[in-house]
Amino acid sequence: MARSTSGESVLERVVRILEAFTPSDRALTVGEVSRRAGLPAATGSRMVAEMVAHGLLTRDADRRVRVGTRLWELASRASPTLSLRELAMPVLEELHALVGHHAQLGVLDGEQVLFVERLSAEQAVINYTRIAARLPLHASSSGLVLLAHAPPELQERVLAGPLARFTPSTPTDPGELRRRLATIRRDGFVVCCGYLHPEATGIAVPVRDEHRQVAAAVSVIVPNDELARDRVAPLAAAARRIEQRLAAH
Amino acid sequence: MARSTSGESVLERVVRILEAFTPSDRALTVGEVSRRAGLPAATGSRMVAEMVAHGLLTRDADRRVRVGTRLWELASRASPTLSLRELAMPVLEELHALVGHHAQLGVLDGEQVLFVERLSAEQAVINYTRIAARLPLHASSSGLVLLAHAPPELQERVLAGPLARFTPSTPTDPGELRRRLATIRRDGFVVCCGYLHPEATGIAVPVRDEHRQVAAAVSVIVPNDELARDRVAPLAAAARRIEQRLAAH
Structure with missing residues (x-):
């Protein structure tokens, strides 16, 4: 050139x-x-x-x-990113109507999570995500789900740091994070209370493609209160429906 | 270069x-x-x-x-298109939940309407729009609304043709189209029955920016039946709410 x-x-x-x-x-x-x-x-x-x-x-x-x-x-018109987002959108809309606040879809890109969609209620809890914005893998619920299913080389590179701290709750110890990733793989979801902001909780679950590879994370951001964990079940159901739509496509 | x-x-x-x-x-x-x-x-x-x-x-x-x-x-991350779309999205979601089928947001780009958002129900009536897809101005409800408020030179260039026919109902007579544009400016909406497909009706209203210039068209695609016109009122209300959000931004 x-x-x-x-x-x-x-x-x-x-x-x-x-x-x-x-x-x-x-x-x-x-x-x-x-x-x-x-x-x-x-x-x-x-x-x-x-x-x-x-x-x-x-x-x-x-x-x-x-x-x-x-x-x-x-x-946009031929983007694989937008294609995933279009398939997920009707499910994301229903999830958003049910949970309120923010519902979002993120993919792994490099060593970060890239958000390809965010639906926000007008009076929603604070959230740092925007469409086409990125967050570090260790500090966001979507990022941790994607990191838990990423190749081991990428996991080691991320855990080797630097691991930025956003609040006193942000996990920055590599050993603790490694155990956390194993728990996420076992449970199929993660709840992150106050990792990016003291008042917000992120909850994320993986979305798998037709080869059972994790293609994305679907997540909600809700207030950091005792109701947060009730959102795991509808979130997991939404992920299953997105997977069915991906498989049928 | x-x-x-x-x-x-x-x-x-x-x-x-x-x-x-x-x-x-x-x-x-x-x-x-x-x-x-x-x-x-x-x-x-x-x-x-x-x-x-x-x-x-x-x-x-x-x-x-x-x-x-x-x-x-x-x-995407710094796109004015995406910025408009993000402001409109909560309103578009509510409109979509109310009307079902398809709700979409289009902007004038060149001599076509470019769709920056489309929300679709899973069992919706047929629709040719996709996100980042285009339609001709004379044959779509969004296009006619945008053309009605476009500079006179653009109107004349489009009316000079060629004006593609998609169904027997597609308007292709320049004189008829010119009168139609005046009616749209007077009424503030357009209902297009079967212009692109015999079974689908498009209804569109303009969205104005803080200078009262038409910045976009919001539209719904519904079945071509006697209920179609009932959707004009919720559509007009949605456009007003998007305008308030644009003005507040």
């Missing part, structure tokens, strides 16, 4: 430009894009212009730049 | 490679990708390899290629 004099490919620059945009910085000036992507101003400006011409980025009336609808369309 | 000897930019080729994947062709061999993108086999193979290295594409165990989770993440 064509390379600049610095030996960097055009594609690397395109990816770095896209990485400049985040949920909290959805609109940036061309200068901000160039700076965040580590590109000279002229290069950044030229690349943004071409990306706008192809609909990968769009320019606002105030000249600020955003991620383009065309990019979202190209990334 | 770097160009090949044919004068074509790398970005053009990346876009054409992404365009090779569709909802019905989610996994392709490298040869199929190159052919669809109009690239020499060696070029296609080299570009696919680099896109895989950056996570924009992924390779299956059987060596077939798919759109990558990383691309979906980059396109």
